Amino acid sequence: MLTNPLTKNVTDQNVAADLGRYLENGGYRGWRKAHTMAPDKIIEQVKDGGLRGRGGAGFNTGLKWSFVPRGEGSPEQKFIVCNADEMEPGTFKDRLLMERDPHLLLEGMAIAAYAIGASIGYIFIRGEYHLAAERLENAIAEAREQGFLGSNIFDSKFSLEIFVHRSAGNYICGEETALLNALEGRRAIPRAKPPFPQVSGLWGKPTVVNNVETFCNIPHLIELGVDWYRGLGRGEDAGSKVFGVSGKVNNPGTWELPMGTPIREIIEKHAGGMQDGLELRGFLPGGGSTDFLGPEHLDLPMDYDVIGKAGSRMGTGTIIVLDNQTCPVGLVLNLSQFFARESCGWCTPCRDGLPWVVKILQRIEDGEGLPEDLDLLREQCQRIGPGKTFCALAPGAAEPLQSALKLFEQDFIDHIENHCCPYE
């Protein structure tokens, strides 16, 4: 049984699987099959497969597609958009997928486009991902030549063109509505919802935006079916996922593993455990905008709801490990600087709150913190919490900070009392 559908074409060599190799390994079979199916059936299969968005929010993909208006009276033009703006700190899974197996993404997008009736697709890719963009463009050319993309695909009425759009930068472009604004050439700020993009997205037309990895799940889910797909997961969630580990482990990297793989297995087995002499103090389970979990959580399976219940989020599934010789204040400062800089500037708590957070953390790190600064930080975490800001950027930024203030409170106090960073 196929257990690594996402990375089966990924080898040790840094080359993209070309169309020949992709086809040899069964490529575009999902697309061929989907093309014979009714769009509704595809959506239903994706829904039933339990595929949840791999960008971090974990929303059921089939359900998302089902909101696109169809039939009489619905707008003729629809768009499919791939969110390849992978900028989450500590996250590098989409890059691997796009650089090594670009056709898998294209195939997933083609099926999705067919399911919702889109004739144009955009891959909105992080500006720094030159190599991935190039390889995608080559793959698009190959696929067009072989008739997997372009007009009248498989001699049907269905046509699809996919364009690669390199982002001009900014983390907020990863927020799907800000991404649409950026694609339209507007300021990258999140849009008000409703309307949701499925109803009024790119240029006001129905649009589905999915993460790279989400699309990559589609071809095999369609080809091999719901039962196979659900069976891939070890826990509650279906399918497999590219997990990653960074930090002072012996073997940082990414691996495709079943959903529900225990964290300990990922860190100790695949990432080779902590480097010599270091202990794990905590970790961010799903990228820079998730809450810290501690060693007591190592045995939890990587499932959306399990991690959620533990007080964090599975996010992108790429773990950042904190060891006992790295300053947690410094780590949170570094992350906060990132989020403060990347704030789009739309709403007040994020725009003006995060730079204040950075200034306080910097002071503490420099040994100039005051005891009341901790309360101020806690207050700021409240202010930028969910529901208080326009989008999820600031609440995401609050997650590592608020959890660090709980888990590593003594470190903060030591900085303030000793007027210096104890790790220096």
Place this chain on the structure above:
Amino acid sequence: MPTITIDGEKYQVDGEQNLLSTCLTLGLNVPYFCWHPEMGSVGACRQCAMMEYKDSEDQHGRLIMSCMTPIRDGGIYSVKDEVAEEFRGSIIEDLMTNHPHDCPVCEEGGECHLQDMTEMSGHTMRRYRGTKRTHRNQYLGPFINHEMNRCITCYRCVRFYNDYAGGEDLQALGRNHQVYFGRQEEGRLENGFSGNLVEVCPTGVFTDKTFSSHFVRKWDLQTAPSVCEHCAVGCNTAPGARESGNSNEPILRRITNLYHHDINGYFLCDRGRFGYEYINSATRIQNVLSVRQEDVISSTAEKGDRMHREINPQEAVLHLAEQIAMANQGKRNLIGIGSPRTSLENNYALRKLVGSGNFYSGLSQKDQELLHLVSTIQQDDRIQSPSTPEIENADAILILGEDIYNTAPRISLAVRQAARNRQKQQAKSLKIPLWQDSSVRQLEGDYSPIIFAGTELSNLEKITSNTLFESPEKVASFACNLALAISDPTSLSPDLEPSLLELITHTAGILRGSSKPLIISGTSSKHADTLKSVAQVATVLSDYKKQPTMLYLACDEVNSLGLIQFFNDGKGNLDELLERLKKNTDNQIPTSLMILENDLYRRLDKKSLEQLLSQADEIILLDTLLNPTSKRADWIFPASVTAESQGTFINNNGLAQRFYAVYEGKGFIQESWRWLMDAVNFCTEKPANLSAIAEWQHSTDLSDAIAREFPVLKALDSLGPDEDFRIDGLKVARQSARYSGRTAIHAEKQVSENPPLQDPDAPMSFSMEGIHNPNRSPLQANIWSPGWNSNQSIFKFQEEVGGERRGGPSGIRIERPQRVMPEWPAPSTPPEVAADPSHVQMLPLYRLFGSEELSNQAMGISEVIEAPFVMVNHIDAKAFDIHQRELIELETSCGTYRAEVRISPTIPSGTVGIPYGLPDFETLSPLLPGYASLRPAEAPAITED
């Protein structure tokens, strides 16, 4: 109506509004920044946080942004909840991390929404210890200051400037807390509504630069409701004045918007806001002048120019009295020339003095005929003259021969909103409330159809679905064919050019198919056939749809439609006067011309006018600014401007509106009618027929007399309260309760406080004493409420947010008898002729800055007026071998004019565009539209001939 509970109180509310505006309508104080009553919600600032509870059991509630929250029937909300209160304070605290503490030197101080909201939120302690972000400011032109350090990033400026007004040169730049609102490079903000940034900005980033040069705090300004005199839309304004340091006499210091639901709403155009500076300009007439008995010899003097000296007003009034007495004895002809740029009262006074047979409109035959046409068309009950909100709701718009951005600017802003009606329709079908501004704007929604036919279209081109740039003759013929196409599409001539035929059929289809079609035209193309054909389209459409057609007709000047009511017989134009005077040459009785606030050089071509003036033995002028006509006058009386006087104007809608004196004009300046009254009172023997004039005391005496004498203007007697009206025994205070320095301001002359001036015209005091609450009287123009020092406080005085001002709208429509307009014969189609440089048709082009007489003398505006130009069609230019920016000579029946060539792809072939009323081109205006010949200027001009 849904019922909701806020802090334990039950309210019945309008479910269409969001929670924030619902609270404000209910009189509750909820702080906000990014929400604007006209521009809706975007949820950026997070200042308006409230709590929402699931049900009465819910103890914790959920923090919500009230501006983004639709009303839920039975909903339970709280403003006072501690969590919400704390959060709102925290938002201010966040904003204040970057806001400078420069209130004492900030021109927004005292009317700053940020100050108000900070107070309201209760945030007082500074905990932030870091540095503040700083920005560089930009030069944005003569109207607006830029101080970006004060910015709280509410995005209102770009939302107004770009989204609402269609501007393109102001952007939000950069990101995070460094977001910068400015231009890509320094330079004047080009959109003609930029001045609204001053009022839209909740703090002092954008402030009024013209005000800076004579700045005082809002609480130190005395004010009264006024009407903008710079076009005929009739926007309401709140001019502010205060004593100046030099003369101790008050000067006008600024204009701000005064909300009028049916006209200007929350916004003014820049001509209206910044044009006021003409009042304090060097050309202002402040003294009584009399001619010196020598001819002027100087290189710039024209033949017949006179030199003047200041004289004692008594001497001049005495002289005027003598003239009146002589006229009464039949020894002198006293002829009055009225004006469309002054009040009905002033015109009436002159008419009364000289008698209706001797009273002339001050308009050329052509202009008077056009106005007469407008009034005739508006009298037909198949025509309805729409208010601004009605324009904004139109679902299809046809604009014929009127460049409204330059001739009726506020109306073009309304048209811009109407363009979004398809998008709004889509929002409705998706159940997105219209106040959800960013949601609505991100919908696909193509623009609603806007079709333009005319000479030039400014600012609206991008939202126009079809344009036809043609000469007025062809526009009229287009309109005629359109009328045919609406009533019977098969009756169109098959000889029409296919593209034109297609446009006609398309337009007819759009108008027939829309439910609220609107037609806009006016007098600016100076072409009667255009107006007649427009009227035909409107009536045919009305017959087809069995409902009156909305037709907005723009007139040239503030009181055009008022003046014409005195001339309903169609007589009394300047051409007639010229004929009369020419016939009179043998007569031994000398003639005095009394000219009321009118520069006749803008009315009649120079040749005719010189002839007219030379027939007069004496020219008496009452006016506000020195102008070419004043150079010919023997006596000049300084007249008050709008802000210094009371009177009535009638706007394009036929709405009679009263304006009130904000302050008393300097020195001897007074209302024109008062000069006339003074003269009558100086007559030793008061002629019986003038006894009424002698009895006038109040401006309303004239208004009432007009109402009695002219049934059409009956509305004037109920327009506003008489001067003896009191509220609780009090007048309405022009000065705020905090007006400062009243004992100090005259201290150099007198230590004790001067008694305040008495206003003989209005029940308003020139002091702090009286009624301050705008809810108690619409005469109170100082829009202020405790805790709401900025103009945002207007909601406290509206029936609901964005609704009528409490106490009803100001102004009353005049009641013209309903009369079916005549059937005018179709204009003949102009023959096609090859463009010929020796015979080009000159068409008027209008400019927001430059075409209006008074505002041209405003300092800021004079800085931005273009140099005169001649606009030539690009194909003609090739054929005539003339080039962009080349100097060209335009030979007309009244002399040669020289200007740069400007080449345009849209100006119709065979015509040249001439900027109307631009400095140096004023005397060309009466010739438009007319014919001239073009030739390259030979040598660069050294001296003017």
